Amino acid sequence: MLPLETRLVPEDFEQALAHGDVGIALQPLVNLRSGNVVRLEALARWQHPVRGQIAPATFIPLAERCGAVTSLAFHVLRQASDRLPDWRQRVPDLRVAVNICVQTMQDPLFADRLAAFLKCNGASAKWFDLEITESTFMHEPERTLQAVEEVRKLGFVVSIDDFGTGYSSLGYLATLPVNAVKIDRQFVTPMTTDHRREAIVRATIALGHDLGFEVVGEGVEDRETWELLGALGCDVAQGYHIARPMSPGDVRSWLEVWDPHLAAVRRPRLEAARRASAHGARSPRHVLVADDEPAIVEMIRDILEEYGFRVVTAANGSEALRLVEEAEPEVVLLDMNMPVLDGEGFVAAVRARGLRIPIVVMTAGSSAKRWAAELGADAYLSKPFELASLVDVTKRFATSGSG
């Protein structure tokens, strides 16, 4: 039988580990506010002589079946700790995150073996972050909790991985002694086009912060997701938008070219805007209309332009956020129900950036007043509104070219 047609068995993995066919790839995690690289996640890679690279989804179950996951964990730790001092010359506080399986957490000697590993390799626990999946915590919660406490006592940082997939109860979560939660990429990757996932991400960030955890979003594949996560107050991002997993040999040069200032795309523009206002620089001012209903946007634009206002428009909160920084409007007319980032999220993001800009809430009927009060908005317009009210309220906050 040809090797390709035979199924891989657990012994194949054991041999690969012994023969040095299992290596690591590293993927950066970046702070969303500063743009700094905070750690590298070490991901196991099996380079099979005939089949080529084999994915963890295939070989982790094999490793579990032959009881090799703990050997794998130490194999990964060792490879990372060999290279880390070099990478730390470039980024002094850099850590490596290592994935730990449920079986390993259940091993009563794990903490002792970790301590021995540090000693033998001249490594420090502070260099590492141990990622434990949410489902691990659900499996023998008592034992896992005890193990987490043991490794934290040694000085390791602990994160909950793939958060949102493990059905842990909120009560249990509140008792976990961990440093960070990583929101699973099934929620993060589609969040800019999927309202419900965005709601889950937003709620998880708030919950994580209330419990004192750092919050990481994994699976950030594009700039929109990066910006939305930042606007929602998430702390750290990981994903193809920043970098794909890379070989250890490529890490140093990647760290050399990574520019935190370019990464934190919002920051330079925001600072420029603050500087300009500090020096009293006058730039053309606008009214920003944020509403996902094109007919309403066009109607408002027509009226306000007739009265001499300069109008910029956005179809969602994320676009509006960008325009607040770029166009420096004098007032925002804000619809509450919008995709990507809704009115509430927009206001939270504006406040989080320390921007003080008048906001007029526009929504249906009596809820406009309630929203305005809740968000601390400056005024409201109940839809459908009289054109005269629109012009009046706009005049309170913005200057028109003609008047």
Ligand code: C2E
């Ligand atoms: P994980 O710990 O959640 O690791 C993140 C996975 O998401 C990695 O897949 C990574 O390549 C992938 N990923 C990162 N950014 C993106 C993105 O923007 N889009 C998409 N679609 N994917 C992204 P990988 O390397 O295939 O690892 C899969 C899982 O295998 C890991 O999930 C982890 O649970 C497990 N694993 C990997 N290495 C090890 C290891 O050394 N030990 C143990 N126990 N498990 C490992």
Ligand code: MG
């Ligand atoms: Mg992980």
Ligand code: MG
């Ligand atoms: Mg994960």
